Amino acid sequence: MQQIVNFLIRNKTFIVFLLLFVFSLFLTVQSHSYQKIKFLNSANWVSGTIYNKTNQISDYFHLEEYNEQLVEENMKLRKLLINKNIEVNDSTLYADSLYTDYRLYSANIIKNSYSKKRNYLLLNKGEKDSIKQDMGVITSKGIVGIIENTSEGFSNVQSVLNSLSEINAAVANTGNFGSLKWDGKDFKTVQLVDILRAANVQKGDTIVTGGMSSIFPKGIPIGKIKEFSLDASKNYYLIDVELFNDMTTLDHVYIIENLNRQEILNLQNSINE
Amino acid sequence: MNRSAFLNTVRFVVLVLFQVVIFNHINFLGYINPYVYILFIVFFPFDKDNRIPFIFFSFLLGLCIDIFSDSGGVHAAASVATAYARPLLMRSVFGVSYDYHHIKIEKTLFGQRINYLILLILTHHFILFGLEIFSFAHILLILKKTVFSAIFTLILCLIFISLFSRKSK
Numbered sequence: 001m002q003q004i005v006n007f008l009i010r011n012k013t014f015i016v017f018l019l020l021f022v023f024s025l026f027l028t029v030q031s032h033s034y035q036k037i038k039f040l041n042s043a044n045w046v047s048g049t050i051y052n053k054t055n056q057i058s059d060y061f062h063l064e065e066y067n068e069q070l071v072e073e074n075m076k077l078r079k080l081l082i083n084k085n086i087e088v089n090d091s092t093l094y095a096d097s098l099y100t101d102y103r104l105y106s107a108n109i110i111k112n113s114y115s116k117k118r119n120y121l122l123l124n125k126g127e128k129d130s131i132k133q134d135m136g137v138i139t140s141k142g143i144v145g146i147i148e149n150t151s152e153g154f155s156n157v158q159s160v161l162n163s164l165s166e167i168n169a170a171v172a173n174t175g176n177f178g179s180l181k182w183d184g185k186d187f188k189t190v191q192l193v194d195i196l197r198a199a200n201v202q203k204g205d206t207i208v209t210g211g212m213s214s215i216f217p218k219g220i221p222i223g224k225i226k227e228f229s230l231d232a233s234k235n236y237y238l239i240d241v242e243l244f245n246d247m248t249t250l251d252h253v254y255i256i257e258n259l260n261r262q263e264i265l266n267l268q269n270s271i272n273e
Numbered sequence: 274m275n276r277s278a279f280l281n282t283v284r285f286v287v288l289v290l291f292q293v294v295i296f297n298h299i300n301f302l303g304y305i306n307p308y309v310y311i312l313f314i315v316f317f318p319f320d321k322d323n324r325i326p327f328i329f330f331s332f333l334l335g336l337c338i339d340i341f342s343d344s345g346g347v348h349a350a351a352s353v354a355t356a357y358a359r360p361l362l363m364r365s366v367f368g369v370s371y372d373y374h375h376i377k378i379e380k381t382l383f384g385q386r387i388n389y390l391i392l393l394i395l396t397h398h399f400i401l402f403g404l405e406i407f408s409f410a411h412i413l414l415i416l417k418k419t420v421f422s423a424i425f426t427l428i429l430c431l432i433f434i435s436l437f438s439r440k441s442k
Contacts, residue, residue, distance in 0.1 A: 013324045017357040020332040024339075024346035024353060028404050031345025040340050047293070047341045054294050113297070113342065115304040117406055120343035156343065184406070185414075187303065248300075 031118065032164075041149050041156050042111060042122050048154035051122055055110040059251070066251055073140040102217055105129060105255040107137075110154075114161050114247045117184040121145065121157040125255065131155050136216040136256040142244040143167070143222055144253055146215055160222075161187050161247055168210040169222055169241075174199055177210040180222065180241070187247050189226055192239040199237065201228055207241050214264040216256065277318055285334060288313050293341040296429075304418065307425040308348075310338060311397050312433060314356055315378055315390065319363070331356035344405065351401035355393055362392045378434060390430055394423045 008015065027040060042048070059066075107129075111122035125131050127150050137144040137157050145165065149156040158165050163184050169192055170177035178194035192207060205225045211218025223241040231238045258264075288310040296307050313334055317327050335352030339345060366389045367381070378386060398419045406415050 013328065013357075016325050017328050017353060020328065020353045021350055021357075024332070024335065024349035025404075027339070027346025028350060028407075029345075031343075032407060040336075040345075042341055042343050044340070050290070050294065050341075115300045115306065116342075116344065118344075122343075184411075 042120070043126065043149045043151040043154040043156045045151070045153070048110070048122065048124075048151070051110040052124055055108070055124075059108075062249070062251065065249065069140065069252070076140070101259060103257040103259060105131065105257070107131075107155075107253055107255055109157075109250050109253060112248070112250055114159070114187040117163050119159040119161045120148065121159055121250070123147075123155045123157060123253065123255070124153070126150050126153040126155050128152055130257075131255055132257070134215055134261070135258075136220075137253050138216075138220055138256060139245055139250060139253050141221065143209060143216065143220055144245060144247075144250060147255065159247065160190055160243070167216070167222075168212040169207050170210040171195065171199065171201055171225075172206040172208045172219075174201070174205075176201070177212060178236075178239075180207075189240050189242050190223065192241050193231070193236065195237040195239060197230065197235050197237060201225060201237060201239065203227070207239075214258055214261045217258070281313075281317060281330070284313055284316060285330070289334065289337045289341070292338055297342055301425065302421075305421045305425055307422065307429045308394075308398065308401070309426060309429050309433065310334060311352075311355070311394060311426065312430055314352065314359065314397075315393060315430070315434075317356075319360075321360075324357075324360070327359075328353060328356045347401055347404040350404055351397045354400050355397040358396055359393065362389065362396070366392065378438075386434075387427075387431070390427055391423070394426050394430070395419065398423050398426070 042051070105125060107123040107125040109121050110124050113119045113121065121137075121144070123131075123137070131147060131150055133147055133150060135147045137147060143160060145157040145159040145162070146167070147155050148158040160167065160180065161182050163182055165180075165182065167180040168177060169180040176195050176199035178192050180190055180192050182190045195201065203225055207222045207225065209216040209218060209220040209222060221244050223243040223245075226240040226242040228237050228239040230236070292308065292310040296309050299306050314331055317330070320327070332349055332353040335349035336346070338348040338352075342348070366385055378389075381389070399415070402415045402418045402422075406418075
């Protein structure tokens with residue numbers, strides 16, 4: 001017993017080091033796993049407030065860019081409205097009860113990252129703005145990611161540029177679907193896998209969300225095919241998709257809530273049981 | 274609270290803020306970021322008999338950076354390992370007989386200072402990127418990131434050391 005105590009005292013520095021090192025390894029391994037619960041993330045009050053303040057400052061340098069984006073988007077929406085002959089002056093059009101499938105929230109990105117292997121963004125909206133886990137995040141150009149953690153006033157987004165993310169996607173004109181992943185190499189391209197060899201894919205084809213998930217609605221643009229090849233089994237295509245979004249200059253985003261999600265999940269669970 | 278503790282606290286807070294607000298977002302050539310917060314480990318006073326506070330504060334520093342950048346525990350692991358390895362690196366650069374208690378980084382010879390910084394930074398960055406990427410298949414990517422980020426960090430560290438060290442005249 002005496003010897004054990006002596007040993008502990010003699011090596012106390014090493015033991016403290018080992019404990020702390022193992023603890024940080026544990027945190028690291030946990031962040032690599034698909035498990036949804038993470039207790040250390042930037043969606044907390046301290047880091048949220050700091051990022052919010054710095055973002056307010058840096059936003060001034062991009063005002064012109066953001067305005068252009070908004071004008072462009074408005075123009076697109078106006079075109080749609082005019083061509084579909086929808087009466088826009090009718091105020092009942094904006095009533096929430098009309099939108100039974102999806103609800104939209106707007107938010108700002110206050111922390112962006114794209115150079116790591118697992119990238120997370122931070123938004124300035126959280127639980128008090130009724131943002132919940134597993135809502136989709138998009139911009140006017142295409143998808144950004146999925147809400148992963150929320151706190152009172154902030155939320156974390158798992159970016160499409162994250163080696164853990166897996167999003168259902170389809171080739172727009174043929175409808176063949178697969179899943180969208182990222183190999184961590186280039187922040188402009190993501191990979192679409194599991195598209196059957198029989199599918200007729202071509203360079204430049206548009207990739208959209210597939211509608212098989214309960215997160216994104218069908219048909220939200222993702223990117224266009226840059227290159228494609230057959231994978232090792234020679235049965236599936238491995239497609240490089242060039243993103244429409246420039247992930248480095250994101251700011252205004254929309255959060256999509258699927259109002260039927262709970263119903264879909266319940267149904268899926270009852271089938272699995 | 275004595276002067277040294279106060280200085281270290283200020284250094285801790287300032288370095289964390291600088292790292293998360295500015296240096297994490299440089300992304301030079303798409304992926305190169307400097308990790309200047311390692312200066313805390315460089316500057317922390319050397320105490321041969323009680324190294325536990327040093328190791329603990331280094332861990333805390335890494336953990337703060339991790340929370341801000343959503344990276345799990347990679348910065349914490351890299352910092353705590355670098356802190357533990359510091360005496361070893363010091364011995365190999367400054368020699369066994371060097372009086373560690375009075376070592377001041379700004380008073381060392383330029384060559385020794387660079388060697389010491391390079392060793393610390395490479396240890397830190399290699400563990401950092403090794404854990405972040407976490408795959409032997411990407412060993413080249415790990416080495417590439419380590420070397421380029423280390424160069425960037427080294428240059429900034431040297432600038433900071435010469436900026437914030439008082440002239441001993």
